[in-house]
Amino acid sequence: MPAFNFKGGDIHYTIQGSGDPIVLIHGFGLDSRMWNKQVQELSKTNRVVTYDMRGFGKSSLPVGQYSHQEDLHELLKSLDISEAKIVGHSFGGAVAIEYALRYPNEVRSLVLISSGLSGAKGDNTEWNVLAELGKVGDIQGIKERMQRNPIFKDLKEGSSEQQLVKDMIQDYTGFHFLNTDPREYTNVSDRLKEITCPVEVVIGENDESVQKEVAQKFKEELGIEPVVISDCGHMAVLENPEFITERIRDF
Numbered sequence: 001m002p003a004f005n006f007k008g009g010d011i012h013y014t015i016q017g018s019g020d021p022i023v024l025i026h027g028f029g030l031d032s033r034m035w036n037k038q039v040q041e042l043s044k045t046n047r048v049v050t051y052d053m054r055g056f057g058k059s060s061l062p063v064g065q066y067s068h069q070e071d072l073h074e075l076l077k078s079l080d081i082s083e084a085k086i087v088g089h090s091f092g093g094a095v096a097i098e099y100a101l102r103y104p105n106e107v108r109s110l111v112l113i114s115s116g117l118s119g120a121k122g123d124n125t126e127w128n129v130l131a132e133l134g135k136v137g138d139i140q141g142i143k144e145r146m147q148r149n150p151i152f153k154d155l156k157e158g159s160s161e162q163q164l165v166k167d168m169i170q171d172y173t174g175f176h177f178l179n180t181d182p183r184e185y186t187n188v189s190d191r192l193k194e195i196t197c198p199v200e201v202v203i204g205e206n207d208e209s210v211q212k213e214v215a216q217k218f219k220e221e222l223g224i225e226p227v228v229i230s231d232c233g234h235m236a237v238l239e240n241p242e243f244i245t246e247r248i249r250d251f
Contacts, residue, residue, distance in 0.1 A: 001058055006074045013051035013075060017043030020108070022248065023076070024050045025092030028176075029146055030168045031057025034089070036098055037241040042249060049084070051075060053095070055175050056181075057168075062175070067184040069099045077089030087111040087248055088239050090151075092209075094118050098188055100195050106212075109198045111248050114211045114234050115184040119189030122210030126150070132173070134177025142174040154233030161238040192221045199224055200251040204232035204239070 003010035022042055024035040032050035041047045053057040055066055055248065071094075076084065085108050088096030092113025100107045126149055133141040146169045155162040173183070201224050203215045211234065215226040228246060232239050 004075050004078050008072060009054055009066075010065045011051055011054060011060075011071055011075055013049060014039070015047065015049050017045070017047050019046040021047045021049060021076075021081045023072070023081075023084045023094050024048065024168055025072075025086070025087050026053065026056070026087040027055070027090035027092050028051075029172050030165070031171070033164060033168055034237055036077060036164075038237065038245050041245045045083075045178075045249065049076070049079065049081070049130045049225065053092075055181070057078045057173065061173065062182050065182045065184065068095045069102045070184075072099055073103055075235065076106070077105065082106060083108050085109045085248070085251075087113065088115060089113045089182055090234065091116050093214075097192075097195070098186060098196060099192055101188055104170070104196050107197045109251060111200045111202070112214075113236060113244060113251055114204060114207050116213050117189055117217070118185065119187035120214055122208070122213075130177045131240070134174065137178065139174045139178070142170050142177055143172065148174070149235040150191040151208060154204070155235055155241055160234070163236065165235070166185075174185075189217070189244065192218060194221070197226055198251070200247060201226040202236065202244070202247055204234055204236045205230045206233040210236055 001012045003012045026032050026034050026139050031052045035050050039048050054071055083106055086096045093112040095119050100110050130142055179188055201215050201218045202228050203211050205228055218224045229236050
């Protein structure tokens with residue numbers, strides 16, 4: 001997995017296939033491995049970029065102020081990619097939205113899967129518990145609690161998908177609960193109408209309430225009818241990878 005060095009850290013990435021570029025952004029506490037099945041198929045027709053965001057996976061931990069959007073912008077510039085379809089899952093969706101607002105000329109289209117949104121108000125119960133564990137430095141407690149998060153409830157018990165989530169969480173450092181994350185934060189919840197590219201919104205039928213609220217906000221403000229995957233939860237990327245691959249490719 002090659003690395004791109006920027007602002008005192010290495011951003012690890014993969015690039016496979018050829019054709020119109022697609023960038024896949026992973027969710028919080030996870031890493032680029034969550035997209036393995038999508039990469040396998042999409043790289044047959046497209047140039048597919050995955051990467052571990054700063055602070056996750058194999059990429060460096062933050063050492064000073066940074067921006068996920070700037071990290072991605074500089075990474076794509078180093079790969080000579082000036083415009084791409086940007087796909088984000090959960091927290092990665094929130095990053096993708098901010099990227100589209102900050103670099104509108106670099107986004108051909110936006111695919112948001114169970115997306116978060118900076119400034120959206122959700123249930124902070126799980127985050128608060130993890131923050132308390134972080135205050136006492138209980139890294140293993142953080143990982144165990146994350147594995148029990150309700151967002152993973154629809155993954156089949158004992159499945160390879162469930163094991164992949166466990167592996168990614170086990171490799172997560174817990175940085176964001178052990179430290180104050182110095183990333184740039186911008187509330188963009190009132191700026192959706194500024195998005196200029198085509199947008200696809202996908203949620204699971206059993207998704208979390210905040211994801212449903214984000215989808216509803218896109219419907220109300222941009223007239224985008226969400227694609228709802230039946231019998232599926234927050235992790236549609238793993239629960240129904242074939243459907244997600246089709247939506248990404250066809251949109």
